[in-house]
Amino acid sequence: MENKPIARKLRLLSQLMELHEGNPFKIKSIANAAFKVDKLPYPVSGKSLAELEKIDGIGKSTAAKVTELMKTGTMAELQDLLDQTPAGVVEMMGIKGIGPKKVATIWRELGIENQGELYYACNENRLVEAKGFGLKTQDEIHKVLEFNMASHGKFLFAQVEAEANKLIDQLKGIFPEGLIDCAGEFRRYCEIISKLIIVVGSRDQEIAFSTLSQSDLLADIKAEANHVTGKLENGLNVEIVCVEKRFFFQELFVQTGDDEHVKAILQRAADTIDQPTSEELIYTKAGMEFIRPELREGTTWLEKAERNTLPTLISYHDLKGTLHNHSTWSDGINTVEEMALYCRDELKLEYLGMCDHSKSAFYAKGLSIERVLQQQEEIDHLNKKLNDFQIFKGIESDILYDGSLDYPDEILQRFDFIVASVHSILKMDEEKATSRLIKAIENPHTTILGHPTGRLLLSRKGYPIDYKKVIDACAANKVIIEINANPLRLDLDWRWHQYALEKGVWLSINPDAHRKEGFLDMHYGLLVARKGGLYKERCLNALSLQEITAVFNQKKVNN
Ligand SMILES: [Zn+2]
Numbered sequence: 001m002e003n004k005p006i007a008r009k010l011r012l013l014s015q016l017m018e019l020h021e022g023n024p025f026k027i028k029s030i031a032n033a034a035f036k037v038d039k040l041p042y043p044v045s046g047k048s049l050a051e052l053e054k055i056d057g058i059g060k061s062t063a064a065k066v067t068e069l070m071k072t073g074t075m076a077e078l079q080d081l082l083d084q085t086p087a088g089v090v091e092m093m094g095i096k097g098i099g100p101k102k103v104a105t106i107w108r109e110l111g112i113e114n115q116g117e118l119y120y121a122c123n124e125n126r127l128v129e130a131k132g133f134g135l136k137t138q139d140e141i142h143k144v145l146e147f148n149m150a151s152h153g154k155f156l157f158a159q160v161e162a163e164a165n166k167l168i169d170q171l172k173g174i175f176p177e178g179l180i181d182c183a184g185e186f187r188r189y190c191e192i193i194s195k196l197i198i199v200v201g202s203r204d205q206e207i208a209f210s211t212l213s214q215s216d217l218l219a220d221i222k223a224e225a226n227h228v229t230g231k232l233e234n235g236l237n238v239e240i241v242c243v244e245k246r247f248f249f250q251e252l253f254v255q256t257g258d259d260e261h262v263k264a265i266l267q268r269a270a271d272t273i274d275q276p277t278s279e280e281l282i283y284t285k286a287g288m289e290f291i292r293p294e295l296r297e298g299t300t301w302l303e304k305a306e307r308n309t310l311p312t313l314i315s316y317h318d319l320k321g322t323l324h325n326h327s328t329w330s331d332g333i334n335t336v337e338e339m340a341l342y343c344r345d346e347l348k349l350e351y352l353g354m355c356d357h358s359k360s361a362f363y364a365k366g367l368s369i370e371r372v373l374q375q376q377e378e379i380d381h382l383n384k385k386l387n388d389f390q391i392f393k394g395i396e397s398d399i400l401y402d403g404s405l406d407y408p409d410e411i412l413q414r415f416d417f418i419v420a421s422v423h424s425i426l427k428m429d430e431e432k433a434t435s436r437l438i439k440a441i442e443n444p445h446t447t448i449l450g451h452p453t454g455r456l457l458l459s460r461k462g463y464p465i466d467y468k469k470v471i472d473a474c475a476a477n478k479v480i481i482e483i484n485a486n487p488l489r490l491d492l493d494w495r496w497h498q499y500a501l502e503k504g505v506w507l508s509i510n511p512d513a514h515r516k517e518g519f520l521d522m523h524y525g526l527l528v529a530r531k532g533g534l535y536k537e538r539c540l541n542a543l544s545l546q547e548i549t550a551v552f553n554q555k556k557v558n559n
Protein backbone atom coordinates (compact mmCIF):
# COMPACT_ATOMS: atom_id res chain seq x y z
CA MET A 1 0.00 0.00 0.00
CA GLU A 2 1.36 3.41 -0.91
CA ASN A 3 1.52 6.33 1.50
CA LYS A 4 -1.17 8.40 -0.21
CA PRO A 5 -4.12 6.02 0.32
CA ILE A 6 -3.00 5.45 3.91
CA ALA A 7 -2.88 9.21 4.53
CA ARG A 8 -6.28 9.59 2.90
CA LYS A 9 -7.88 6.98 5.15
CA LEU A 10 -6.31 8.51 8.27
CA ARG A 11 -7.60 11.92 7.22
CA LEU A 12 -11.07 10.50 6.65
CA LEU A 13 -10.94 8.89 10.08
CA SER A 14 -10.07 12.20 11.73
CA GLN A 15 -12.85 13.98 9.82
CA LEU A 16 -15.43 11.37 10.77
CA MET A 17 -14.34 11.55 14.41
CA GLU A 18 -14.83 15.31 14.25
CA LEU A 19 -18.21 14.87 12.59
CA HIS A 20 -19.24 12.58 15.43
CA GLU A 21 -17.75 14.88 18.07
CA GLY A 22 -14.92 12.60 19.15
CA ASN A 23 -12.02 13.45 21.46
CA PRO A 24 -10.37 16.64 20.06
CA PHE A 25 -6.84 15.55 21.06
CA LYS A 26 -7.21 12.20 19.33
CA ILE A 27 -8.66 13.90 16.25
CA LYS A 28 -5.72 16.28 16.09
CA SER A 29 -3.09 13.57 16.50
CA ILE A 30 -4.62 11.44 13.72
CA ALA A 31 -4.93 14.46 11.41
CA ASN A 32 -1.27 15.26 12.08
CA ALA A 33 -0.24 11.68 11.39
CA ALA A 34 -2.15 11.77 8.08
CA PHE A 35 -0.24 14.88 7.07
CA LYS A 36 3.04 13.30 8.16
CA VAL A 37 2.52 10.02 6.28
CA ASP A 38 1.59 11.93 3.13
CA LYS A 39 4.85 13.87 3.22
CA LEU A 40 7.24 11.04 4.15
CA PRO A 41 9.98 10.57 1.54
CA TYR A 42 9.83 6.74 1.88
CA PRO A 43 6.98 4.18 1.89
CA VAL A 44 5.59 3.08 5.26
CA SER A 45 4.39 -0.21 3.87
CA GLY A 46 6.54 -3.09 5.13
CA LYS A 47 7.53 -1.21 8.29
CA SER A 48 6.98 -3.06 11.54
CA LEU A 49 4.82 -1.67 14.32
CA ALA A 50 7.95 -0.82 16.32
CA GLU A 51 9.44 1.05 13.36
CA LEU A 52 6.22 2.96 12.74
CA GLU A 53 6.01 4.07 16.35
CA LYS A 54 9.43 5.64 16.07
CA ILE A 55 8.43 7.90 13.15
CA ASP A 56 8.13 11.43 14.42
CA GLY A 57 4.49 12.57 14.55
CA ILE A 58 2.91 9.12 14.34
CA GLY A 59 2.81 7.76 17.89
CA LYS A 60 1.72 4.48 19.39
CA SER A 61 -2.02 4.34 18.83
CA THR A 62 -1.86 5.65 15.26
CA ALA A 63 0.97 3.24 14.43
CA ALA A 64 -1.33 0.40 15.49
CA LYS A 65 -4.05 1.76 13.20
CA VAL A 66 -1.65 2.00 10.24
CA THR A 67 -0.53 -1.58 10.83
CA GLU A 68 -4.16 -2.70 10.92
CA LEU A 69 -4.87 -0.77 7.74
CA MET A 70 -1.92 -2.32 5.92
CA LYS A 71 -2.95 -5.81 7.04
CA THR A 72 -6.71 -5.65 6.49
CA GLY A 73 -7.21 -2.75 4.09
CA THR A 74 -9.28 -0.86 6.64
CA MET A 75 -9.50 0.12 10.33
CA ALA A 76 -12.25 -1.14 12.64
CA GLU A 77 -12.75 2.35 14.06
CA LEU A 78 -13.10 3.88 10.59
CA GLN A 79 -15.50 1.16 9.48
CA ASP A 80 -17.58 1.69 12.60
CA LEU A 81 -17.90 5.43 11.94
CA LEU A 82 -18.64 4.89 8.23
CA ASP A 83 -21.45 2.53 9.24
CA GLN A 84 -23.00 5.29 11.33
CA THR A 85 -22.78 7.92 8.57
CA PRO A 86 -24.86 8.14 5.39
CA ALA A 87 -22.65 7.96 2.26
CA GLY A 88 -23.92 11.34 1.06
CA VAL A 89 -22.79 12.96 4.31
CA VAL A 90 -19.28 11.50 3.90
CA GLU A 91 -19.26 12.92 0.37
CA MET A 92 -20.25 16.39 1.58
CA MET A 93 -17.09 16.54 3.67
CA GLY A 94 -15.17 16.64 0.38
CA ILE A 95 -16.86 19.87 -0.73
CA LYS A 96 -14.38 22.73 -0.83
CA GLY A 97 -15.01 25.22 1.95
CA ILE A 98 -17.01 23.10 4.40
CA GLY A 99 -15.27 21.06 7.04
CA PRO A 100 -16.67 18.30 9.27
CA LYS A 101 -18.10 20.80 11.77
CA LYS A 102 -20.32 22.50 9.19
CA VAL A 103 -21.31 19.16 7.68
CA ALA A 104 -22.36 18.04 11.18
CA THR A 105 -24.65 21.06 11.46
CA ILE A 106 -26.06 20.57 7.99
CA TRP A 107 -26.73 16.92 8.71
CA ARG A 108 -27.92 17.06 12.30
CA GLU A 109 -29.78 20.38 12.39
CA LEU A 110 -31.14 20.56 8.85
CA GLY A 111 -31.45 16.85 8.16
CA ILE A 112 -29.56 17.16 4.86
CA GLU A 113 -27.91 13.90 3.79
CA ASN A 114 -26.42 14.53 0.36
CA GLN A 115 -25.18 17.19 -2.09
CA GLY A 116 -28.45 17.32 -4.01
CA GLU A 117 -30.39 18.13 -0.85
CA LEU A 118 -27.78 20.66 0.13
CA TYR A 119 -28.06 22.40 -3.22
CA TYR A 120 -31.81 22.53 -2.88
CA ALA A 121 -31.49 23.92 0.66
CA CYS A 122 -29.23 26.71 -0.60
CA ASN A 123 -31.84 27.65 -3.21
CA GLU A 124 -34.44 27.72 -0.48
CA ASN A 125 -32.24 29.91 1.69
CA ARG A 126 -32.31 27.38 4.51
CA LEU A 127 -28.65 27.47 5.43
CA VAL A 128 -28.74 31.09 6.51
CA GLU A 129 -30.42 30.25 9.77
CA ALA A 130 -28.15 27.39 10.83
CA LYS A 131 -25.45 27.84 13.45
CA GLY A 132 -22.10 28.97 12.03
CA PHE A 133 -23.58 29.85 8.64
CA GLY A 134 -24.69 33.08 7.08
CA LEU A 135 -25.70 34.38 3.71
CA LYS A 136 -22.09 34.55 2.60
CA THR A 137 -21.29 30.95 3.47
CA GLN A 138 -24.49 29.80 1.86
CA ASP A 139 -23.63 31.64 -1.34
CA GLU A 140 -20.17 30.14 -1.37
CA ILE A 141 -21.47 26.60 -0.86
CA HIS A 142 -24.08 27.17 -3.52
CA LYS A 143 -21.42 28.28 -5.98
CA VAL A 144 -19.13 25.34 -5.24
CA LEU A 145 -22.00 22.87 -5.67
CA GLU A 146 -23.07 24.44 -8.91
CA PHE A 147 -19.54 24.20 -10.08
CA ASN A 148 -19.10 20.55 -9.04
CA MET A 149 -22.23 19.65 -10.88
CA ALA A 150 -21.26 21.53 -14.00
CA SER A 151 -17.74 20.20 -14.25
CA HIS A 152 -18.77 16.59 -13.87
CA GLY A 153 -17.65 14.63 -16.91
CA LYS A 154 -16.47 17.72 -18.75
CA PHE A 155 -13.13 18.38 -20.40
CA LEU A 156 -11.20 21.30 -21.81
CA PHE A 157 -10.99 21.36 -25.61
CA ALA A 158 -7.21 21.02 -25.33
CA GLN A 159 -7.57 17.87 -23.23
CA VAL A 160 -9.68 16.26 -25.94
CA GLU A 161 -8.00 17.34 -29.16
CA ALA A 162 -5.22 14.74 -29.38
CA GLU A 163 -7.55 11.92 -28.30
CA ALA A 164 -10.16 12.92 -30.85
CA ASN A 165 -7.63 12.99 -33.69
CA LYS A 166 -6.28 9.61 -32.60
CA LEU A 167 -9.74 8.08 -32.60
CA ILE A 168 -10.49 9.50 -36.04
CA ASP A 169 -7.24 7.95 -37.34
CA GLN A 170 -8.16 4.58 -35.82
CA LEU A 171 -11.60 4.73 -37.44
CA LYS A 172 -10.05 5.62 -40.78
CA GLY A 173 -7.87 2.54 -40.37
CA ILE A 174 -10.96 0.39 -39.83
CA PHE A 175 -13.00 2.00 -42.63
CA PRO A 176 -10.47 3.14 -45.24
CA GLU A 177 -13.26 3.80 -47.74
CA GLY A 178 -15.52 5.52 -45.24
CA LEU A 179 -16.43 9.16 -44.71
CA ILE A 180 -15.44 10.04 -41.14
CA ASP A 181 -15.49 13.32 -39.23
CA CYS A 182 -15.98 14.76 -35.78
CA ALA A 183 -19.20 16.63 -35.08
CA GLY A 184 -20.80 18.22 -32.01
CA GLU A 185 -19.03 20.44 -29.52
CA PHE A 186 -15.59 19.41 -30.72
CA ARG A 187 -16.21 20.41 -34.32
CA ARG A 188 -17.70 23.67 -33.09
CA TYR A 189 -14.46 24.39 -31.11
CA CYS A 190 -16.38 24.67 -27.85
CA GLU A 191 -14.11 25.53 -24.91
CA ILE A 192 -15.61 22.67 -22.86
CA ILE A 193 -16.38 19.25 -24.28
CA SER A 194 -18.86 16.93 -22.56
CA LYS A 195 -19.16 14.41 -25.39
CA LEU A 196 -17.14 13.60 -28.48
CA ILE A 197 -19.45 12.86 -31.40
CA ILE A 198 -18.12 11.19 -34.54
CA VAL A 199 -20.07 10.40 -37.68
CA VAL A 200 -19.03 7.37 -39.74
CA GLY A 201 -20.45 6.97 -43.22
CA SER A 202 -19.79 3.58 -44.79
CA ARG A 203 -21.14 1.45 -47.59
CA ASP A 204 -22.90 -0.88 -45.18
CA GLN A 205 -24.22 0.73 -42.04
CA GLU A 206 -25.05 -2.61 -40.38
CA ILE A 207 -21.56 -4.03 -40.84
CA ALA A 208 -19.97 -0.80 -39.56
CA PHE A 209 -22.26 -0.80 -36.57
CA SER A 210 -21.54 -4.38 -35.59
CA THR A 211 -17.80 -3.96 -36.21
CA LEU A 212 -17.72 -0.96 -33.86
CA SER A 213 -19.97 -2.59 -31.26
CA GLN A 214 -17.49 -5.43 -30.95
CA SER A 215 -14.33 -3.32 -31.14
CA ASP A 216 -12.19 -2.32 -28.18
CA LEU A 217 -11.91 1.33 -29.26
CA LEU A 218 -13.99 2.41 -26.29
CA ALA A 219 -14.65 1.19 -22.76
CA ASP A 220 -18.20 0.42 -21.58
CA ILE A 221 -19.39 0.06 -25.16
CA LYS A 222 -23.14 0.25 -25.65
CA ALA A 223 -24.83 -0.10 -29.01
CA GLU A 224 -28.31 1.11 -29.75
CA ALA A 225 -30.08 1.91 -33.01
CA ASN A 226 -27.17 3.21 -35.13
CA HIS A 227 -25.27 4.78 -32.21
CA VAL A 228 -22.27 3.23 -30.51
CA THR A 229 -21.41 4.93 -27.23
CA GLY A 230 -18.63 4.42 -24.72
CA LYS A 231 -15.79 6.14 -22.93
CA LEU A 232 -12.18 6.91 -23.66
CA GLU A 233 -9.51 6.01 -21.12
CA ASN A 234 -9.63 9.53 -19.66
CA GLY A 235 -13.38 9.20 -19.04
CA LEU A 236 -14.57 11.29 -21.97
CA ASN A 237 -17.95 10.18 -23.33
CA VAL A 238 -17.88 9.26 -27.01
CA GLU A 239 -20.75 8.68 -29.39
CA ILE A 240 -20.18 7.24 -32.85
CA VAL A 241 -23.07 7.56 -35.27
CA CYS A 242 -23.08 5.05 -38.12
CA VAL A 243 -24.87 5.88 -41.35
CA GLU A 244 -24.73 4.85 -44.98
CA LYS A 245 -22.36 6.96 -47.02
CA ARG A 246 -25.12 8.72 -48.93
CA PHE A 247 -26.55 10.09 -45.67
CA PHE A 248 -23.19 11.17 -44.28
CA PHE A 249 -23.34 14.93 -44.91
CA GLN A 250 -26.92 15.21 -43.75
CA GLU A 251 -26.01 13.42 -40.51
CA LEU A 252 -22.78 15.41 -40.08
CA PHE A 253 -24.79 18.61 -40.37
CA VAL A 254 -27.43 17.43 -37.87
CA GLN A 255 -24.79 16.26 -35.38
CA THR A 256 -22.65 19.41 -35.62
CA GLY A 257 -24.76 22.48 -34.95
CA ASP A 258 -26.59 23.01 -31.68
CA ASP A 259 -30.29 22.06 -31.72
CA GLU A 260 -31.52 25.59 -32.31
CA HIS A 261 -29.21 26.09 -35.25
CA VAL A 262 -30.03 22.79 -36.95
CA LYS A 263 -33.76 23.35 -36.51
CA ALA A 264 -33.60 26.88 -37.91
CA ILE A 265 -31.69 25.79 -41.02
CA LEU A 266 -33.95 22.83 -41.71
CA GLN A 267 -36.98 25.09 -41.41
CA ARG A 268 -35.58 27.43 -44.01
CA ALA A 269 -34.73 24.63 -46.43
CA ALA A 270 -38.28 24.48 -47.79
CA ASP A 271 -38.27 21.04 -49.35
CA THR A 272 -36.54 18.21 -47.55
CA ILE A 273 -32.92 17.78 -48.38
CA ASP A 274 -32.44 14.41 -49.94
CA GLN A 275 -28.98 12.96 -49.59
CA PRO A 276 -26.92 16.15 -49.97
CA THR A 277 -23.41 15.54 -51.26
CA SER A 278 -21.94 18.29 -49.09
CA GLU A 279 -22.91 20.47 -46.13
CA GLU A 280 -22.64 23.51 -48.39
CA LEU A 281 -25.66 22.27 -50.35
CA ILE A 282 -27.77 22.23 -47.20
CA TYR A 283 -27.07 25.91 -46.58
CA THR A 284 -27.63 26.76 -50.24
CA LYS A 285 -31.05 25.14 -50.03
CA ALA A 286 -31.75 27.19 -46.93
CA GLY A 287 -30.97 30.30 -48.96
CA MET A 288 -27.72 31.36 -47.37
CA GLU A 289 -23.97 31.05 -47.60
CA PHE A 290 -22.16 28.20 -45.87
CA ILE A 291 -21.84 28.65 -42.12
CA ARG A 292 -18.64 27.17 -40.75
CA PRO A 293 -19.04 24.60 -37.94
CA GLU A 294 -17.57 26.85 -35.23
CA LEU A 295 -20.29 29.44 -35.88
CA ARG A 296 -23.21 27.03 -35.62
CA GLU A 297 -24.46 28.23 -32.24
CA GLY A 298 -28.13 29.16 -32.25
CA THR A 299 -29.27 31.64 -34.88
CA THR A 300 -26.55 34.25 -34.30
CA TRP A 301 -25.10 34.20 -37.80
CA LEU A 302 -28.16 33.39 -39.87
CA GLU A 303 -28.97 36.92 -40.90
CA LYS A 304 -25.42 37.61 -42.01
CA ALA A 305 -25.34 34.30 -43.90
CA GLU A 306 -28.56 35.21 -45.69
CA ARG A 307 -27.09 38.53 -46.75
CA ASN A 308 -23.84 36.88 -47.72
CA THR A 309 -21.87 38.97 -45.23
CA LEU A 310 -20.28 36.40 -42.93
CA PRO A 311 -16.79 37.47 -41.83
CA THR A 312 -13.72 35.79 -43.26
CA LEU A 313 -12.54 34.22 -40.03
CA ILE A 314 -8.99 34.79 -38.89
CA SER A 315 -6.53 31.97 -39.55
CA TYR A 316 -3.28 30.95 -37.90
CA HIS A 317 -1.19 32.35 -40.74
CA ASP A 318 -2.66 35.79 -40.15
CA LEU A 319 -0.88 36.04 -36.80
CA LYS A 320 2.32 38.06 -37.16
CA GLY A 321 3.45 38.30 -33.57
CA THR A 322 2.69 37.45 -29.98
CA LEU A 323 2.07 39.80 -27.08
CA HIS A 324 1.78 39.09 -23.32
CA ASN A 325 4.48 36.59 -22.44
CA HIS A 326 6.66 35.89 -19.42
CA SER A 327 10.37 35.15 -19.06
CA THR A 328 12.79 34.26 -16.29
CA TRP A 329 12.61 37.91 -15.23
CA SER A 330 9.36 36.98 -13.45
CA ASP A 331 7.73 33.52 -13.35
CA GLY A 332 8.67 32.20 -16.80
CA ILE A 333 10.94 29.23 -17.56
CA ASN A 334 12.89 30.62 -20.54
CA THR A 335 14.99 33.74 -20.98
CA VAL A 336 13.85 36.66 -23.13
CA GLU A 337 16.39 35.65 -25.76
CA GLU A 338 15.22 32.04 -25.84
CA MET A 339 11.63 33.17 -26.18
CA ALA A 340 12.55 35.58 -28.98
CA LEU A 341 14.57 33.05 -30.96
CA TYR A 342 11.76 30.53 -30.72
CA CYS A 343 9.29 33.07 -32.07
CA ARG A 344 11.57 34.14 -34.88
CA ASP A 345 13.02 30.79 -35.95
CA GLU A 346 10.35 28.21 -35.11
CA LEU A 347 7.13 30.19 -35.37
CA LYS A 348 8.34 32.61 -38.08
CA LEU A 349 6.83 35.59 -36.26
CA GLU A 350 7.92 39.20 -36.65
CA TYR A 351 7.73 40.36 -33.04
CA LEU A 352 7.42 39.32 -29.41
CA GLY A 353 5.88 41.33 -26.61
CA MET A 354 7.41 40.61 -23.20
CA CYS A 355 5.04 41.24 -20.30
CA ASP A 356 6.56 40.01 -17.09
CA HIS A 357 4.66 40.53 -13.86
CA SER A 358 4.67 43.88 -12.10
CA LYS A 359 5.95 44.62 -8.62
CA SER A 360 2.85 43.76 -6.58
CA ALA A 361 2.83 40.21 -7.94
CA PHE A 362 5.46 39.16 -5.38
CA TYR A 363 4.37 35.49 -5.65
CA ALA A 364 5.43 35.63 -9.32
CA LYS A 365 8.70 37.53 -8.77
CA GLY A 366 7.12 40.73 -10.07
CA LEU A 367 9.63 43.33 -11.27
CA SER A 368 10.75 46.17 -9.04
CA ILE A 369 11.36 49.47 -10.81
CA GLU A 370 15.07 48.76 -10.80
CA ARG A 371 14.56 45.38 -12.46
CA VAL A 372 12.22 46.89 -15.05
CA LEU A 373 15.05 49.18 -16.11
CA GLN A 374 17.51 46.28 -16.21
CA GLN A 375 15.17 44.19 -18.33
CA GLN A 376 14.63 47.04 -20.75
CA GLU A 377 18.37 47.39 -21.12
CA GLU A 378 18.60 43.69 -21.95
CA ILE A 379 15.82 44.03 -24.52
CA ASP A 380 17.56 47.02 -26.17
CA HIS A 381 20.69 44.95 -26.41
CA LEU A 382 18.84 41.94 -27.88
CA ASN A 383 17.02 44.10 -30.40
CA LYS A 384 20.35 45.30 -31.74
CA LYS A 385 21.45 41.68 -32.11
CA LEU A 386 18.32 40.12 -33.62
CA ASN A 387 17.79 40.61 -37.35
CA ASP A 388 14.30 41.14 -38.75
CA PHE A 389 12.72 40.73 -35.39
CA GLN A 390 11.59 43.04 -32.64
CA ILE A 391 11.04 42.53 -28.93
CA PHE A 392 8.55 44.99 -27.47
CA LYS A 393 8.97 46.15 -23.89
CA GLY A 394 5.74 45.43 -22.14
CA ILE A 395 4.59 44.65 -18.64
CA GLU A 396 1.63 42.77 -17.23
CA SER A 397 0.67 45.36 -14.68
CA ASP A 398 -1.47 44.23 -11.80
CA ILE A 399 -4.72 46.12 -11.52
CA LEU A 400 -4.63 46.97 -7.83
CA TYR A 401 -7.73 46.76 -5.68
CA ASP A 402 -8.60 50.41 -6.32
CA GLY A 403 -8.16 49.99 -10.07
CA SER A 404 -4.82 51.78 -10.33
CA LEU A 405 -1.80 50.33 -12.13
CA ASP A 406 1.30 49.11 -10.39
CA TYR A 407 3.96 51.77 -11.18
CA PRO A 408 4.17 55.56 -11.18
CA ASP A 409 3.52 57.34 -14.48
CA GLU A 410 7.19 57.97 -15.27
CA ILE A 411 7.82 54.21 -15.26
CA LEU A 412 4.62 53.33 -17.11
CA GLN A 413 5.73 55.71 -19.85
CA ARG A 414 8.80 53.64 -20.51
CA PHE A 415 6.93 50.62 -21.82
CA ASP A 416 5.96 50.11 -25.46
CA PHE A 417 2.65 48.69 -24.30
CA ILE A 418 0.92 47.60 -21.11
CA VAL A 419 -1.34 44.65 -20.40
CA ALA A 420 -3.43 45.37 -17.30
CA SER A 421 -4.77 42.33 -15.42
CA VAL A 422 -6.31 41.44 -12.07
CA HIS A 423 -4.40 38.80 -10.09
CA SER A 424 -5.26 39.39 -6.46
CA ILE A 425 -8.41 39.74 -4.38
CA LEU A 426 -10.58 38.02 -6.96
CA LYS A 427 -13.54 37.86 -4.61
CA MET A 428 -15.58 40.83 -5.75
CA ASP A 429 -19.17 41.44 -6.59
CA GLU A 430 -20.08 42.57 -10.09
CA GLU A 431 -20.18 46.23 -9.24
CA LYS A 432 -16.75 46.26 -7.64
CA ALA A 433 -15.14 44.11 -10.33
CA THR A 434 -16.62 46.23 -13.10
CA SER A 435 -15.54 49.55 -11.60
CA ARG A 436 -12.07 48.18 -10.80
CA LEU A 437 -11.60 47.14 -14.44
CA ILE A 438 -13.02 50.37 -15.82
CA LYS A 439 -10.66 52.47 -13.70
CA ALA A 440 -7.75 50.53 -15.20
CA ILE A 441 -9.20 50.80 -18.72
CA GLU A 442 -9.45 54.58 -18.30
CA ASN A 443 -5.79 54.79 -17.33
CA PRO A 444 -4.13 56.33 -20.42
CA HIS A 445 -1.22 53.88 -20.13
CA THR A 446 -3.33 50.75 -20.52
CA THR A 447 -2.99 49.21 -23.97
CA ILE A 448 -4.61 45.80 -23.45
CA LEU A 449 -7.04 44.48 -20.84
CA GLY A 450 -5.67 41.04 -19.83
CA HIS A 451 -7.86 37.96 -19.07
CA PRO A 452 -10.95 40.08 -18.21
CA THR A 453 -12.67 37.76 -15.70
CA GLY A 454 -9.79 35.76 -14.21
CA ARG A 455 -11.73 32.56 -14.84
CA LEU A 456 -10.12 29.14 -14.92
CA LEU A 457 -12.35 26.86 -16.93
CA LEU A 458 -13.70 23.90 -14.95
CA SER A 459 -12.08 25.08 -11.75
CA ARG A 460 -12.68 28.76 -11.04
CA LYS A 461 -15.62 30.76 -12.21
CA GLY A 462 -13.92 34.15 -12.36
CA TYR A 463 -15.27 37.35 -10.88
CA PRO A 464 -18.57 38.56 -12.30
CA ILE A 465 -18.36 41.60 -14.58
CA ASP A 466 -20.85 43.71 -16.48
CA TYR A 467 -19.52 42.75 -19.90
CA LYS A 468 -21.27 45.55 -21.75
CA LYS A 469 -19.95 48.26 -19.45
CA VAL A 470 -16.40 46.88 -19.57
CA ILE A 471 -16.44 46.52 -23.36
CA ASP A 472 -18.00 49.97 -23.80
CA ALA A 473 -15.23 51.45 -21.66
CA CYS A 474 -12.62 49.72 -23.80
CA ALA A 475 -14.27 51.19 -26.90
CA ALA A 476 -14.32 54.68 -25.39
CA ASN A 477 -10.67 54.49 -24.32
CA LYS A 478 -9.34 52.57 -27.33
CA VAL A 479 -8.19 49.71 -25.12
CA ILE A 480 -7.70 46.35 -26.81
CA ILE A 481 -9.19 43.27 -25.14
CA GLU A 482 -7.15 40.14 -24.80
CA ILE A 483 -8.37 36.71 -25.79
CA ASN A 484 -6.14 34.85 -23.38
CA ALA A 485 -5.23 31.73 -25.33
CA ASN A 486 -4.39 29.50 -22.39
CA PRO A 487 -6.89 26.61 -22.78
CA LEU A 488 -7.89 27.06 -19.14
CA ARG A 489 -8.75 30.71 -19.64
CA LEU A 490 -9.98 31.55 -23.17
CA ASP A 491 -11.01 34.83 -21.60
CA LEU A 492 -12.57 37.14 -23.13
CA ASP A 493 -15.31 34.58 -23.62
CA TRP A 494 -16.18 34.06 -27.31
CA ARG A 495 -19.82 34.90 -26.60
CA TRP A 496 -18.74 38.55 -26.22
CA HIS A 497 -16.43 38.87 -29.21
CA GLN A 498 -19.19 40.07 -31.52
CA TYR A 499 -20.36 42.73 -29.12
CA ALA A 500 -16.80 43.98 -28.77
CA LEU A 501 -16.26 44.03 -32.54
CA GLU A 502 -19.54 45.84 -33.10
CA LYS A 503 -18.43 48.51 -30.62
CA GLY A 504 -15.21 48.97 -32.56
CA VAL A 505 -12.96 47.21 -30.04
CA TRP A 506 -9.89 45.35 -31.25
CA LEU A 507 -9.00 41.92 -29.85
CA SER A 508 -5.59 40.33 -29.35
CA ILE A 509 -4.85 36.59 -29.23
CA ASN A 510 -2.32 36.38 -26.41
CA PRO A 511 -0.76 33.08 -25.32
CA ASP A 512 0.38 34.33 -21.89
CA ALA A 513 3.31 31.95 -22.46
CA HIS A 514 5.43 31.11 -19.44
CA ARG A 515 7.78 28.93 -21.51
CA LYS A 516 8.57 28.50 -25.20
CA GLU A 517 5.97 25.79 -25.74
CA GLY A 518 3.36 28.11 -24.26
CA PHE A 519 3.30 30.05 -27.54
CA LEU A 520 1.58 27.04 -29.10
CA ASP A 521 -1.52 27.86 -27.05
CA MET A 522 -2.19 30.57 -29.64
CA HIS A 523 -3.81 27.70 -31.55
CA TYR A 524 -6.55 27.47 -28.89
CA GLY A 525 -6.95 31.23 -28.75
CA LEU A 526 -7.31 31.25 -32.51
CA LEU A 527 -10.03 28.58 -32.48
CA VAL A 528 -12.19 30.48 -29.96
CA ALA A 529 -11.50 33.73 -31.79
CA ARG A 530 -12.90 32.12 -34.93
CA LYS A 531 -15.83 30.89 -32.88
CA GLY A 532 -16.40 34.45 -31.76
CA GLY A 533 -16.29 35.61 -35.38
CA LEU A 534 -12.96 37.46 -35.31
CA TYR A 535 -11.39 38.53 -38.59
CA LYS A 536 -7.80 39.57 -39.15
CA GLU A 537 -8.53 43.26 -39.69
CA ARG A 538 -9.47 43.64 -36.02
CA CYS A 539 -6.86 41.44 -34.41
CA LEU A 540 -3.96 43.38 -32.88
CA ASN A 541 -1.34 40.68 -33.33
CA ALA A 542 -2.32 40.16 -36.96
CA LEU A 543 -0.71 43.54 -37.61
CA SER A 544 2.71 43.52 -39.22
CA LEU A 545 5.72 44.72 -37.24
CA GLN A 546 5.57 48.07 -38.97
CA GLU A 547 1.84 48.51 -38.34
CA ILE A 548 1.93 47.54 -34.68
CA THR A 549 4.94 49.79 -34.07
CA ALA A 550 2.86 52.66 -35.40
CA VAL A 551 -0.06 51.73 -33.10
CA PHE A 552 2.18 51.64 -30.02
CA ASN A 553 3.87 54.91 -30.97
CA GLN A 554 0.56 56.65 -31.56
CA LYS A 555 -0.58 55.63 -28.09
CA LYS A 556 2.61 57.10 -26.58
CA VAL A 557 2.15 60.39 -28.40
CA ASN A 558 -1.40 60.66 -27.09
CA ASN A 559 -0.21 60.20 -23.54
ZN1 LIG B 1 -2.11 37.32 -15.80
Ligand SMILES: [Zn+2]
Binds near residue numbers: 325
Ligand atom coordinates in the same frame (compact mmCIF):
# COMPACT_ATOMS: atom_id res chain seq x y z
ZN1 LIG C 1 0.47 36.75 -17.83
